Amino acid sequence: MGFICSFHSSACLYTILFLLVCASWLGPQLALAKHRGITRRYKFEVRMQNVTRLCQTKSIVTINGQFPGPRIIAREGDSLEIKVVNHVKYNVTIHWHGIRQLRSGWADGPAYITQCPIQPGQSYVYKYTIKGQRGTLFWHAHISWLRATLYGPLVILPKRGVPYPFPHPFKEVPIVFGEWWKADTEAVINQAMKTGSAPNLSDAFTINGLPGPLYSCSVKDTFKLKVKPGKTYLLRLVNAALNNELFFSIANHTLTVVEADAIYTKPFKANTILITPGQTTNVLLRAKRHHPNALFLMAARPYATGPATFDNTTTAAILEYAHHDPSRKPKATKLPLIKPKLPFFNDTSFAAKFTNKLRSLANSKFPANVPKKIDRHFFFTVGLGLLPCSKNQNCSGPNNTMVGAAINNISFVQPKTALLQAHFLRQSNGVYTSNFPTKPPTRFNYTGTPPTNIMLNKGTRLMSLPYNTNVELLLQDTSIIGAESHPLHLHGFNFFVVGQGFGNFDSKKDPAKFNLVDPIERNTVGVPSGGWVAIRFRADNPGVWFMHCHLEVHTSWGLKMAWIVQDGKKKHQKLPPPPADLPKC
Numbered sequence: 001m002g003f004i005c006s007f008h009s010s011a012c013l014y015t016i017l018f019l020l021v022c023a024s025w026l027g028p029q030l031a032l033a034k035h036r037g038i039t040r041r042y043k044f045e046v047r048m049q050n051v052t053r054l055c056q057t058k059s060i061v062t063i064n065g066q067f068p069g070p071r072i073i074a075r076e077g078d079s080l081e082i083k084v085v086n087h088v089k090y091n092v093t094i095h096w097h098g099i100r101q102l103r104s105g106w107a108d109g110p111a112y113i114t115q116c117p118i119q120p121g122q123s124y125v126y127k128y129t130i131k132g133q134r135g136t137l138f139w140h141a142h143i144s145w146l147r148a149t150l151y152g153p154l155v156i157l158p159k160r161g162v163p164y165p166f167p168h169p170f171k172e173v174p175i176v177f178g179e180w181w182k183a184d185t186e187a188v189i190n191q192a193m194k195t196g197s198a199p200n201l202s203d204a205f206t207i208n209g210l211p212g213p214l215y216s217c218s219v220k221d222t223f224k225l226k227v228k229p230g231k232t233y234l235l236r237l238v239n240a241a242l243n244n245e246l247f248f249s250i251a252n253h254t255l256t257v258v259e260a261d262a263i264y265t266k267p268f269k270a271n272t273i274l275i276t277p278g279q280t281t282n283v284l285l286r287a288k289r290h291h292p293n294a295l296f297l298m299a300a301r302p303y304a305t306g307p308a309t310f311d312n313t314t315t316a317a318i319l320e321y322a323h324h325d326p327s328r329k330p331k332a333t334k335l336p337l338i339k340p341k342l343p344f345f346n347d348t349s350f351a352a353k354f355t356n357k358l359r360s361l362a363n364s365k366f367p368a369n370v371p372k373k374i375d376r377h378f379f380f381t382v383g384l385g386l387l388p389c390s391k392n393q394n395c396s397g398p399n400n401t402m403v404g405a406a407i408n409n410i411s412f413v414q415p416k417t418a419l420l421q422a423h424f425l426r427q428s429n430g431v432y433t434s435n436f437p438t439k440p441p442t443r444f445n446y447t448g449t450p451p452t453n454i455m456l457n458k459g460t461r462l463m464s465l466p467y468n469t470n471v472e473l474l475l476q477d478t479s480i481i482g483a484e485s486h487p488l489h490l491h492g493f494n495f496f497v498v499g500q501g502f503g504n505f506d507s508k509k510d511p512a513k514f515n516l517v518d519p520i521e522r523n524t525v526g527v528p529s530g531g532w533v534a535i536r537f538r539a540d541n542p543g544v545w546f547m548h549c550h551l552e553v554h555t556s557w558g559l560k561m562a563w564i565v566q567d568g569k570k571k572h573q574k575l576p577p578p579p580a581d582l583p584k585c
């Protein structure tokens, strides 16, 4: 028992009791804890809570009544035990987005992929250890559209005594972007899937749950960041929005990017940050040396490339300078409010320039272990298409069809039971097949004029990889129905983004340009609108790993698949059996 109890914001009776019990042997363990990591326990009670935004009150699904949800803090090397108790009428699962879950796939969280949902009245303890990661990640519900309100930051500090590879900030502040919907998001997606039409749009974006002053009724619902002149702040940006990539900028301030998806980057300066759903970015904000006698707006609005309409609104928070001498403080309302300039909503060339600047540190302390010898090459198209509707539906597409989305023309069908269980128990029959195509069924001009037949196939097909396979995966956007940027997220791994470009990937010319020296390492990458991206990873984590577009509407339409990574020969290369409390379907 090499752990001590830790205390956290959502301290409940359960924790206190536990603290009392273990306080007796806390003393001698402290010395050990420095080196070995501790176990941090959280209790997540899923319950409904009334929340008012945009002048309307609605009942939303929350953790412990908080919106956004509680912050999880741990250090690299720590273990987490998070007990999730479901008190709502919906099935729930929670995903720890970006956590590698080394040999702990049972705690990953995507519903029907690694676990059956936690049913109303049931609970499940997610147990995992954070190995070799530090930085900002987040957690969110991973079933239907519940993550609209069930999300929160997950902060991994370096091991005790280990500094950041950048100036130590005076303060650290999570900045979590979300979407706010006046409607019930479960009703929105259910309705869309029934009628085959596109789901309605969100009504606002939020910063730390607050829409900000550019929305009606929302001046009081504005996040304020108070800074001291001359100090440096670490902003932990998280895009937890459902369906929108976002540009973010602070008026008259330059940001320094130092980390993405819990991987340190070579620092670079930027006035505007692009962050897709599923991505996290740490930036340093250096406050001006002298009090500027102004307020500064920090604003975010969509980067949107697809054929559909989008929520074209802007969320904002306020950056305010504290006065050394409060008596000299002018009335805040008198100060001019300076607004940032954000790129045009479809500025794809900005997106490409920004993502090209992201580079791994790639030094001796934080090496970029890019797979050099590739065992398997895959070419996956990602994009939209048409799906047939059932006879009792009356869908708006031609011949009773609806818009769907797919990888290699396969629109993924969610199974009725969890894939990881079926895989572990060798009961794949009737649940999934392991024949996911390595390339699209037909070759066509992916980013040119689409073929006449744009019907998609359905299936629960997986790709199986032997342990330690080095994978190179080409993700190619298609222009079917419309080219669009797709933020692809891979569970269980980080990957290296070795190349990207516009148009169709050219297997003769493009690989020569790959960056194998200091490519950015991350868990979510935007497949460029009308372009391609090449990623590499080593399949060194046994389990079943979901890969999907992090635009929730595309996931609902089927832009998802899963990888099986088989056990290795050695004991520490095998997936342990499921925990006893793993929910049943």
Ligand code: C2O
Pocket: 095, 097, 110, 140, 142, 278, 489, 491, 546, 548, 550
């Ligand atoms: Cu953040 Cu599979 O998700």
Ligand code: CU
Pocket: 485, 486, 487, 549, 550, 551, 554, 559
């Ligand atoms: Cu997508």
